[in-house]
Amino acid sequence: MTEFIPPGTRYHALPDGFAMKRGGRLDGARIAFETWGELNAARDNAVLIVTGLSPDAHAAANAGNSEPGWWEAMLGPGKPIDSQRWFVICVNSLGSCKGSTGPASIHPVTREPYRLDFPELSIEDGADAAAHVVRGLGIERLACVIGNSMGGMTALALLIRHPGLARAHINISGAARALPFSIAIRSLQREAIRLDPHWYQGRYDERSYPEAGMRMARKLGVITYRSALEWDGRFGRVRLDSDRADEEPFGLEFEVESYLEGHARRFVRRFDPNCYLYLSRSMDWFDLGDYARGDDGAGPADTRAGLARIRLEKALAIGVHTDILFPLQQQQEIAEGLAAGGADAEFLPLPSPQGHDAFLVDIARFGPAVAGFLAKL
Numbered sequence: 001m002t003e004f005i006p007p008g009t010r011y012h013a014l015p016d017g018f019a020m021k022r023g024g025r026l027d028g029a030r031i032a033f034e035t036w037g038e039l040n041a042a043r044d045n046a047v048l049i050v051t052g053l054s055p056d057a058h059a060a061a062n063a064g065n066s067e068p069g070w071w072e073a074m075l076g077p078g079k080p081i082d083s084q085r086w087f088v089i090c091v092n093s094l095g096s097c098k099g100s101t102g103p104a105s106i107h108p109v110t111r112e113p114y115r116l117d118f119p120e121l122s123i124e125d126g127a128d129a130a131a132h133v134v135r136g137l138g139i140e141r142l143a144c145v146i147g148n149s150m151g152g153m154t155a156l157a158l159l160i161r162h163p164g165l166a167r168a169h170i171n172i173s174g175a176a177r178a179l180p181f182s183i184a185i186r187s188l189q190r191e192a193i194r195l196d197p198h199w200y201q202g203r204y205d206e207r208s209y210p211e212a213g214m215r216m217a218r219k220l221g222v223i224t225y226r227s228a229l230e231w232d233g234r235f236g237r238v239r240l241d242s243d244r245a246d247e248e249p250f251g252l253e254f255e256v257e258s259y260l261e262g263h264a265r266r267f268v269r270r271f272d273p274n275c276y277l278y279l280s281r282s283m284d285w286f287d288l289g290d291y292a293r294g295d296d297g298a299g300p301a302d303t304r305a306g307l308a309r310i311r312l313e314k315a316l317a318i319g320v321h322t323d324i325l326f327p328l329q330q331q332q333e334i335a336e337g338l339a340a341g342g343a344d345a346e347f348l349p350l351p352s353p354q355g356h357d358a359f360l361v362d363i364a365r366f367g368p369a370v371a372g373f374l375a376k377l
Contacts, residue, residue: 004270005099006056008064009092010034012133014101021128024119028108031129032057032092032099034064036075037083039139046139047081047374048166049090050130050158052149053279054271056098059090073363080363080371081146089137093154094129095121095278103202103274116202121278123150123286127157131165142166143377146370147174148359149326150279153286156334159310160291168314168377169338170370172359173323175330176337177287177303182325185224186280189217193273202274214268217276219260227322227355231256307337315345316373318359318366320352346373 014029034057039046049059049071060075061068075081081088095102095118103118110117134142145166147155152174159166175182196213198204235256239245246252252261289301291309315338319331328349335347350365352358359366 003097003099003104003272004056005032006058006065006067008034008062009057009099010064011099012136014129014132018129018132020119021122021124022120026101026119029094029101029105029129030099031094031101031133032096033133034058034062034090035137036060036062036088037086039087039137043139044141044143045085045087046134046137046142047086047088048130048134048142048145049075049081049088050126050145050147050151050154051090051093052151053093053276053283054267055092056096057090057092059088071360074367074370080367081374082371086143086374089133091130091133093150093279094126095275095282097272097275100129102272103278104272115274118274118278121282123153123282124157124161126154126282127161130154131158131162134165144168144170144374146170146172148172149174149356150283152326152334153283156288156307156310157286159312160288160306163311167312168373169312169316169343170373171315171317171331171334172366172370173319173326173331173356174317174334175326176307176334177289177301177330178284179327179330182224183284185220185325186284189220190277190280192216192220193277199273202277204273209269210273211268214271214273214276215261215264218264218267222260222263224325225355225357227324227353229322229353230355233353235259304333304337304340307334308340310338310341310343312338312341312343312345314373314376315339315343316348316369317345318348318350318369320350320355320358320362322353323356323358325356 011030016027018026055070058069059071092098092100097104145155152171193213196210199210238255288306289303292302292305317331317335319328335345339345352362
């Protein structure tokens, strides 16, 4: 059970008795975060970034850590999210293993890792924790909250549960609910981990670790993060050189297999399996339509009606045509739903060939869109 915390990480303590949406409470919990830029005298230039499942709070190099971050090309002086204008906060998700309290963290009473004793985790819990960080920094209202992938869900949960906390929102390859295809993929990922004989009902350690299950889970994820168009253009049917081929029966034969294997092996010991399970399931449970049910909780979920309950000045929902995990119609649904609530909302479909992960790599397309929106605030 290991946490993977980048240098320069800062922490915000959550109040004891932090209530979780599905029951249970946390004592002594914390949220990891990093910042860029300066908060102005009016405290109205703050931008919050909430992330996907696996990133830490180190989105870009800063004074606390000069190493490039996971969104280095997007955030910094003169970049699309310009830290010379904005005070930028990036939080690591509650339930993660990158500094925030999660299943890999030490329970304050037992002094052992929480493991599966961690309370059931919802997207809303991450949203509430992020709101605590914002208010703890003395910020009453954000200029904008930016959410990527799972972070798009977290941002919407924050906006509906904490009305007035943000003026504007950029939702990037996000969703207001989980669709059956993405639920099915994540279910298979979790099954791969749980069926690994070394998972031990979450009681693994560094010596006996569910490596095979994590490798398979990561490979399934990477396949859905990119598009068939990119796989074809990048790898085609190129075979491995004879000295790189796997001599095991039915072993690695193609370049694309080798890429997936290398990617998976770099990931498995850098992310805690139990944290992966908890965060993955939290996405499957999320549907903003739950907030449009009757006061008694009865009636069907209405996602668009849930979106219309959010009050914003401006919003931008960006997606790509090749995203199979959070398909383009989900970003369109977000824009239309927020517009129904009175926001000046725009839907921007981009033609990137790089699938769900395009926002991480196709900065030439995403950068101008984000910069143009922020310039109007």
